[in-house]
Amino acid sequence: MIRSMTAFATAERTTEGGTLGVELRAVNHRFLEMGVRLPDELRVLEPALRERIATRVSRGKLDFTLRLRAPEGEGALQLNTQRVAQLSELAQDLSARLPNLRTELTDLLQFPGVLQGKGVDQEKLQAEAMALVDTVLAQFVAAREREGGKLATAILERVDGIAALATEARTLIPLIRAGQRQKLELRMADIAQGADPGRMEQELVLWLQKLDVDEELDRLDSHIKEIRRVFTQKEPQGRRLDFLLQEFNREANTLGSKSVDIRTTNIAVELKVLIDQIREQAQNIE
Incomplete structure (x- = not known):
């Protein structure tokens, strides 16, 4: 399940010891970083709260606030x-x-x-505080999952675009290669008078090998399959996506550097545009 790192959740509960309020918000971060604010009466809960949050959240900069408002009126x-x-x-x-x-x-x-x-049962108050924290955590995770679903849709649309470009490149490469061979043969025929035909053929083969991007396209297909698999996993996949996008970018750069035709050059440029768009979205994934 893809989850966003950005989310917000809050809830309140009235108890005999006063009104409890919990607020949890998060933004992007490479790791899990927590800021916890508690009233003095419930400061003893901090280790348990940090542990409870860490079981449900793996990345993001979190701000957690627990408030206790004393009961008003009679008995205060x-x-x-x-x-x-x-x-x-x-x-x-x-x-x-x-x-x-x-x-x-x-x-x-x-x-x-x-x-x-008024006398307050501290154990009961702490238990009610932790129950409220669980409620807010459930809302928080649900909000992350809803936003993550939107991110997944946006990213997979761009992955489909990358797959279409890779298919287009595979169709064009043989045509471009044949055209380049014909051009080179014509040029070489003009300057090859008296030259060794075997040597000229060898030079032609070496030149065409430099234009070979089949391996890059194969790796690109492999990365496409992997990124789609990642979106079916339950555990957080943000770091895995970061690595895959580096690999995507490497293949796009190589394709561009080997290009001798405006059509494959344009494909390489479009690939990098889509990869950058995915990277922007992936930075918000847990």
């Missing part, structure tokens, strides 16, 4: 009445001993243990 903060009663008794006792002592309400509220957050 609670007054510890037992602690307040203890402090009140202590204040009264001190007031009897120290008449000038004054106790402010704001000082009382800042005393440790007077105001308490």
Whole structure:
């Protein structure tokens, strides 16, 4: 399955400990690079989160954010009445001993243990956070696969174009070779008076061998078959495509360098255009 490296997914979930929000986005990168942002309450999850993401994603520069918004309204903060009663008794006792002592309400509220957050089951909160991460990861991978399907269609259309050009070249090469032989024979006939016919034939054969691109076209056909096979595989194939495109480009360059006819020169140029277009698309494949 071809996947794009560019994708975005987000989701929220309300829990007893607050509202969890997860956001995951990615862009192209040669390797897997992760940036992870977590609230202090869930920082302990970072190793598990990185491992979980790495099982589903192999390439790309990822930005992962997990947020926790505290619950609003009733229960957000609670007054510890037992602690307040203890402090009140202590204040009264001190007031009897120290008449000038004054106790402010704001000082009382800042005393440790007077105001308490609602108790949160940390294990349950962490489990809910990881479940939300799994949901976002599934959405993220699905988005990559949808975009990857579009990339695959665009690339395979261009591969079909390369195959058509290779077929055209195979049809033209024998005609071009025969025409070149005829031209060379005519030229050599003009200058070959007194020359050794065997030597002249040998020179002709060597020249025609330099024009032989059958091997390059055979390799091009092989690369076409391989790139089509790659698009049927389940595992990520971005790096494999990078290598294949280098091979495609090598054959196109050789075909161009050996060309002695405007028709094969044009074919070599068109091949390079299609290869460059595929390379642009392939850079976004995982």
